[in-house]
Amino acid sequence: MKQDELADTLEDELIYTSQLKSDLEKKYQCVFEGIAKQADSTLLNKIYTDLYITQGGGEQVNTEHEIRQIEVAYRRLESPDIQINFKDLFKPHEQTQNIRTVLTKGVAGIGKSVSVQKFVLDWAEGKENQEISFIFPLPFREMNLKEKAEVSLKDLLCEFFPEIKGLDLTRKNKKVLFILDGLDECRLPLKFDGNEIWSDITSPAPLDVLLTNLIKGNLLPHAYIWITTRPAAAGKIPPECIDRVTEVRGFNDEQKEEYFRKRFTDQNMADTIIDHVKKSKSLFIMCHIPVFCWISATVLQNILEKKSKDQTDDTQESNTDDTPRTLTQMYTHFFRFQIQQSRRKYDGEYSPDISWDMDSIYSLGKLAFEQLEKSNLIFYESDLVDCGIDVTKASVYSGMCTQIFKQDTGIILGTVYCFVHLxxxxxxxxxxxxxxxxxxxxxxxxxxxxxxxxxxxxxxxxxxxxxxxxxxxxxxxxxxxxxxxxxxxxxxxxxxxxxxxxxxxxxxxxxxxxxxxxxxxxxxxxxxxxxxxxxxxxxxxxxQTLVQEIQKHLSEGSLSSSDLSPAQWSALAFVLLTSDEELEEFELQKFKKSDECLIRLLPVVKSSKQALLNDCNLTDKSCSALARVLSSDNSLEELNISNNNLQDSGVKLLCAGLKNIKCELKKLSVSKCDLTEESCSALAAVLSSDSSSLKDLDMSRNNLRMMESSVFLKD
Structure with a gap:
């Protein structure tokens, strides 16, 4: 290309970049909490609170219910994982190859999409990542509307971003980032093995073919890819296509308070709301999710404002405790408040007495139940029609069911519906x-x-x-x-x-x-x-009867000598997990020296940093259970299972967990466990694996000869 032609091309690209930035800034500068589009918008920069994000998380898929993941994860927020800022997603660490594709995991409502919004806004406003020439956010929920179409990548981008029509995307010396948000909402098969290779951005192909080739690097190999997903869908992308995995863990305790203080200009109200959610362990844990902070803020603000105005005429309200302390109470208040808001906004009516639109609520409930059974979190007009919902009136419930109207892309792709949170x-x-x-x-x-x-x-x-x-x-x-x-x-x-x-x-x-x-x-x-x-x-x-029984045993210090029922053992695990005390150390001897007791208390072991299980009459049965813990999200850094009859069979079972990428164990003691050279070989394989974090291993007082011990000295 001649020098003057190159100059013209660069000038054109700058114009395209400027136009794209301007349009994305307008689109992403506001955040809508609750009733989309019709709600009072808030500037994202005004209320955005940084999230706790870590590098890692591994390739394994976590299929456990996300609320359970939250209840476990809140204890891991201060773990020594590598923290990373979203602005640095594509910056390699030392001794790390270039990062092309990043996968970010996080449970529903944890803040993935809002973080994408903040990333794009910072770029559009010229604050961060200015080395990137173009950013193209492509939410899966909107691409689903074209799942049966054949289109070229160039035409697809022009449909979403008409301002770039005429742009040459094949020039290698410019950075282009595609953000594929919401992999868990994708209704495409994503046949990475079965789809044909496609490298021409101007030739039409099924959307599934375009996306798999874009992610694999056959289409625009120099482009950067950022994919966000809920944990259960992470396995849709082959590990070899991902250069970095990050995990959004939500708000830590300080960030929870920061959210409420940014949310309210009245700091007295913020203090009152913070105090209330702290009083309920289950509510405070759920505030780990930004969306739940918004739900809590919505409900508690409404209650406090009613109290301050002394408006207690509504007998339905006054006959009930108006400070929710359980999840059901919080969500019931939220549901009622949203229905009242809908009547006020769309019918011009407001009354403290609720007027239920029974047919619509019933249909909305049917939609929620049937789609939950199918594990669907997003739905389209056909789904609403099947449940008897009039799509022309669906916006009445958009405080709970968000509509995304793509009217600012040059074409109307259609309407996508989803509940604000699972x-x-x-x-x-x-x-x-x-x-x-x-x-x-x-x-x-x-x-x-x-x-x-x-x-x-x-x-x-x-x-x-x-x-x-x-x-x-x-x-x-x-x-x-x-x-x-x-x-x-x-x-x-x-x-x-x-x-x-x-x-x-x-x-x-x-x-x-x-x-x-x-x-x-x-x-x-x-x-x-x-x-x-x-x-x-x-x-x-x-x-609370079972919990109260266990709390009595704990206060009397009689657990180690008590014969607890299975229900009481489960109650003990629940009490320990929901206590305000930090689970730094778990010592099995305080409770009962047996495999059964350990297995009953595995959730507590999982959330502790140090597990002292020595001298507890454990067998290989416990090793199998511990391997499952080490293979899941856990906080364990030190494990002492010395002086137990584990034998080689038990250590081999344990090694399956030690080799897992989720295992972050640094210190392991298996002293006096009747081990032989077989255990040496198994543990040597663990130490030599790239994923192992093990730094300190104690195998003393076992049936080991010097020759067998030398296995650990080999390079």
Whole structure:
């Protein structure tokens, strides 16, 4: 290319860049919390709070319910993982190759999309990453609308960003970044192995072919790719296509307070709200998620403003405790408030007395329940029509169901719907299960059955079915739904929903029966995570009896000599996990020296930095359980299992966890465990693996000869 032609090209590119920055700045400078588009917008730079982001997280897929991940993760926020700023996503560390593709994981509502918004805004305003010439944000939820189309990459970009029409993207000496936001919402198959190789950006191809080749580097190999996703969908991208994995862990305790202080100009109100959420452990843990901070702020601001104006005329409000302390109470307040806001904004009506649009709420609940069963978090007009929702009126519920109208891209791609957060979808799905029972006298889980017994279902029957289905789940996908379903059965939570149900049933009797039913479930061989969730369920039902029994044992120091029931062991794990004390050290001898006790308390081990399990009569059965802990998200840095009859079989099982990329164990003591050269070889393989963090290994007082010990001295 001649010098004058090159100069003209560069000048044109600067014009394209300037136009793109201007349009992206307008689009991304405001954040809409709640009712999209119609809400009062807030400048993103005014309220944005930095998130806790770490490098790493590995290639494994975490399919555990995200609320459970949150309850575990909040204890890992101060772990020694490598923290990273979003602005430095593509900057390699020392001895690291160039970073082309970054995968960022995080649970729903943790702040991935808002962080993308902030990244793009900082670039558009000229603050960060100015070495990048063009940034193209391409949300999967919007690309789904073109899933059946054949289009060239160039034409696709021009549809989303008409201001770049005429831009030559093939020039190698300019940086281009594609942001593929919301992989978990992708409805494309992403056939990385089956799709044909595609390298021409001007030739049409199925969208799936374009995306897989863009990620693999066949299309625009010099372009940078940033993909965001919820953890369960991370496995859709082959590990060899990813150069860096980061994880958004949400707000730590200081950032939670910072959010509320930025959210409110009235610092007295901010202080009051912060004090309230701190009083409830479950609420404070949930504030780890930015979206839950917004829900809490919305509800508590509304309550405080009503109190300050002394407006207590609404008997429905005044007859109930107006300071929510459980998740069900918080979400019930939120649901009621959003319905009131909808009437005020769209009908021009406001009254402290709620007026329910029964048909619309029922249809919205059906949508939430059916899509939850399919694990869908986004839906399109056809999904709404199938559930009987009038799409022309759907915006009335956009405080809970967000609409994205792509009217500023040059074309109208269509409308995408989703609940603001998965937990809101789960709450409304649980509400629908109650409404379905009230309306049809049938269990929503067996609604297709025509037998007479299915026609006269009781509330107790519904709750028991839900408990059983939640416990059958491998990943706990119904855990939070179950909490809400049980909480909504509580008599004290019904006044806020008065008028929704045709009749009030004998709730007191039903709750007594379901509490006993849940307690009986502890006698089964439940995995520790399901047991922990049952205690959160009992908390929603205001039953603390098992927890109080364990707290009495703890205060008396009698646990090591007590024969606890399975339910009491689970209660002990729950008490330790929800205590305000830091779980620095877990010492099994304080409780019971057995495999069974260790396995019952695995969630506590998982959240502790140091586990002292020495001299506890453990066998290889415990090693298998510990390997599962080390292979999952955990806080363990030191593990002492000395003076136990582990033998080589146990150490081999343990090594499966030690080799896992999620294992960050630095110190391991297996002294006096009846080990031989087989254990030496297995542990040597761990030490030589690239993923191992192990620095200190104690194998003293085992059946080892010098020759066998020398295995560890080899390069």
């Amino acid at each position: 937990s809101i979808q789960e709450f409304i799905a649980a509400l629908y299960a109650h409404l379905f029972l009230d309306k049809n006298k049938k269990n929503v889980f067996v609604q297709e059955l025509m037998e007479p017994e299915a026609q006269n279902e009781t509330l107790t029957g519904l709750l028991k079915t839900a408990v059983d289905k939640a416990l059958e789940s491998d990943n706990g996908h119904l855990d939070l739904f179950l909490r809400f379903l049980l909480g909504l059965s509580l008599e004290s939570n019904r006044p806020l929903l008065q008028g929704l149900f045709s009749q009030e049933e004998s709730i007191k009797q039903n709750n007594t029966e379901i509490v006993e039913y849940i307690k009986q479930k502890f006698e089964d061989s439940l995995c520790p995570e399901r047991s922990i969730n049952l205690f959160y369920c009992l908390n929603e039902l205001n039953d």
